[in-house]
Amino acid sequence: MADLNLFAGEIAGVIFKLIYFGAIIGTITVVILDNRNPVKTMAWILILMFLPLVGLVFYFFFGRSTRRERIISKKTYNRLMKKPIAEYLAQENSSYPQMYARLIELFKETNQALPFEGNRMEIFTEGYAKLQALIQQLYRAKHHIHMEYYIIEDDAVGRLIRDVLIDKAREGVEVRVVYDDVGCWHVPGSFFEEMKNAGIEVRAFLKVRFPLFTSKVNYRNHRKIVVIDGRIGFVGGMNLAERYLRGFAWGEWRDTHIMIEGKAVHGLQTAFLLDWYFVDSTLITSSRYFPRIESCGDSMAQIVTSDPIGPWKEIMQGLVMAISQAQKYFYIQTPYFLPTEPILAALQTAALSGVDVRLMLPAQADNRITHLGSFSYLKDVMSAGVKVYFYRRGFLHSKLMVADDYLATVGSTNVDFRSFEHNFEVNAFVYDTQTALAMKEVFLNDQRKCSQVFLKNWIKRPLKQRAAESVVRLLAPLL
Structure with missing residues (x-):
C-alpha cells in the first residue's frame, strides 16, 4: 500500500x-x-x-491585453458624435494654426478629437483654488453635472463635494458620477450609497471583485473630468482628496488643472458619455447635453483621450509629433518618467537638434519604485542635452507641457508606460499664445523652486543606487 x-x-x-x-x-x-x-x-x-x-x-x-476589444460599435459612436460634429462644422472661418495642422489632423483621425475655437481657459496650480472654483460652478448648475475621477476619498474634500452634489440632485439637477474601482478601493460603500439615495447616478469603472478578479485591475480610468450644463468643464491632474490641498508632511502638493469655458467642453462631454455608456450601457445623445455655445475666448482646443482598447496610442503618438515639431523649446512636468522608446527618442532628437528641452520631476515622489525607474532614464536624456530639474518644495504631480509659446497640454497623462498603454486618460491640447505663455510662466516659476541636475554629477551617484534603478527599469513596461 x-x-x-x-x-x-x-x-x-x-x-x-x-x-x-x-x-x-x-x-x-x-x-x-x-x-x-x-x-x-x-x-x-x-x-x-x-x-x-x-x-x-x-x-x-x-x-493580458484587451486592445483588440471594442467599447462601443461604430454606429453607436457616430450617434454620440452627431451633435459635436454639427457644432464643429458650424464654426465660421475656422482655420488651423499652420505649425500644428498635422498634429490636429492626427488627433482628428485617430481619436475623433474635434478642434473647437473660442474657448476661455483658467489655470489652477494649487488645490484650494481649484476646489473653490469647482464648488462655485457646481452650485451654478441648472441642468446636469457629470463627474469622473480616479480617486474620490472619504475625507473632508470628498465629503464636501458629495454634499454639494446631493444638494444639486435635490434641486432637480441630473448628477452622474463615475469613479475608478481600484482608485477608490478602500472607500466604504456607504460613501457612494449616500449619493445614490439622494438620486445621484453613481457607477464604478471596471469593478474588480473576487472571485472575478481579472486583468481588469490593470486597466484603470485615470481621467479627471467634470462637465457642468455642457458649458463648463474641468480637466487636469487633481483628484478629490485632502492631500491634493494639504500635501504631505515633507512638502506641498504641486499640480495643474484647468477650467474650460466654451465649445471644447463638447469634447469633455463626449469623453464622459462614452465612459458612461461603458459602465451603464446607456447611450446619452440628447442635444440638451451639447448646448449651443457662443465664442467666449481666443483658444482653440482639442480634448484627446486614450485607452488600452483602441488600435492607437493617441496621446503618446501626439506627444511624439509635438516634441518633434518643436522649434525653440519644449518643457515637460511629470511626476513619473518611464518613457516609451518613441517618446525617449523624440526628446533626444529634439534636444540634439538644438531645441531647448526641459524636464521637471519631483525630487521626492509618492512611489519609490517608479521614482527609481524614472532616475534610470535621466542619463539617457541629459546625454542628448535635455535639461533636468528636481522640484524641491514637495511632490510635483503636474502633467503640463508647453512648446514654442503656442502649444500647451494639461490632463491626466503621465510620461510613463502605464499612462500611454494601460490607463484611460484625457488631455486638453490648447493652441493659443496667451494660454501657452501662462503655462510657460507656471513652469518657469516652478523651476525657481528646483535644483538642476547635471550629467557630470549624476553619473557619480553610488553603484548600489544605479543598480537598483537598472533593475526597476527592466520592469518599467509593467509598472
Missing part, C-alpha cells in the same frame, strides 16, 4: 510539473504571439522564466 501511495504521489508530481511548465510555456507563447512592444515582451518573458509562479500570477492580473 505504501508503494502504491508513493507511486501515486510521483504521478501526481509529474502531472503537476507538466501542467505548471505547460502554463509557463503557453503564457510565454501567448506573450510572443501578441506582437507587443519588444521591450515589454522581453520583460514578461524574463519574469516568467526566472520568477515563474510570480510571473504567472502577475500576468493573469496585469498582463
Whole structure:
C-alpha cells in the first residue's frame, strides 16, 4: 500500500510539473504571439522564466491585453458624435494654426478629437483654488453635472463635494458620477450609497471583485473630468482628496488643472458619455447635453483621450509629433518618467537638434519604485542635452507641457508606460499664445523652486543606487 501511495504521489508530481511548465510555456507563447512592444515582451518573458509562479500570477492580473476589444460599435459612436460634429462644422472661418495642422489632423483621425475655437481657459496650480472654483460652478448648475475621477476619498474634500452634489440632485439637477474601482478601493460603500439615495447616478469603472478578479485591475480610468450644463468643464491632474490641498508632511502638493469655458467642453462631454455608456450601457445623445455655445475666448482646443482598447496610442503618438515639431523649446512636468522608446527618442532628437528641452520631476515622489525607474532614464536624456530639474518644495504631480509659446497640454497623462498603454486618460491640447505663455510662466516659476541636475554629477551617484534603478527599469513596461 505504501508503494502504491508513493507511486501515486510521483504521478501526481509529474502531472503537476507538466501542467505548471505547460502554463509557463503557453503564457510565454501567448506573450510572443501578441506582437507587443519588444521591450515589454522581453520583460514578461524574463519574469516568467526566472520568477515563474510570480510571473504567472502577475500576468493573469496585469498582463493580458484587451486592445483588440471594442467599447462601443461604430454606429453607436457616430450617434454620440452627431451633435459635436454639427457644432464643429458650424464654426465660421475656422482655420488651423499652420505649425500644428498635422498634429490636429492626427488627433482628428485617430481619436475623433474635434478642434473647437473660442474657448476661455483658467489655470489652477494649487488645490484650494481649484476646489473653490469647482464648488462655485457646481452650485451654478441648472441642468446636469457629470463627474469622473480616479480617486474620490472619504475625507473632508470628498465629503464636501458629495454634499454639494446631493444638494444639486435635490434641486432637480441630473448628477452622474463615475469613479475608478481600484482608485477608490478602500472607500466604504456607504460613501457612494449616500449619493445614490439622494438620486445621484453613481457607477464604478471596471469593478474588480473576487472571485472575478481579472486583468481588469490593470486597466484603470485615470481621467479627471467634470462637465457642468455642457458649458463648463474641468480637466487636469487633481483628484478629490485632502492631500491634493494639504500635501504631505515633507512638502506641498504641486499640480495643474484647468477650467474650460466654451465649445471644447463638447469634447469633455463626449469623453464622459462614452465612459458612461461603458459602465451603464446607456447611450446619452440628447442635444440638451451639447448646448449651443457662443465664442467666449481666443483658444482653440482639442480634448484627446486614450485607452488600452483602441488600435492607437493617441496621446503618446501626439506627444511624439509635438516634441518633434518643436522649434525653440519644449518643457515637460511629470511626476513619473518611464518613457516609451518613441517618446525617449523624440526628446533626444529634439534636444540634439538644438531645441531647448526641459524636464521637471519631483525630487521626492509618492512611489519609490517608479521614482527609481524614472532616475534610470535621466542619463539617457541629459546625454542628448535635455535639461533636468528636481522640484524641491514637495511632490510635483503636474502633467503640463508647453512648446514654442503656442502649444500647451494639461490632463491626466503621465510620461510613463502605464499612462500611454494601460490607463484611460484625457488631455486638453490648447493652441493659443496667451494660454501657452501662462503655462510657460507656471513652469518657469516652478523651476525657481528646483535644483538642476547635471550629467557630470549624476553619473557619480553610488553603484548600489544605479543598480537598483537598472533593475526597476527592466520592469518599467509593467509598472
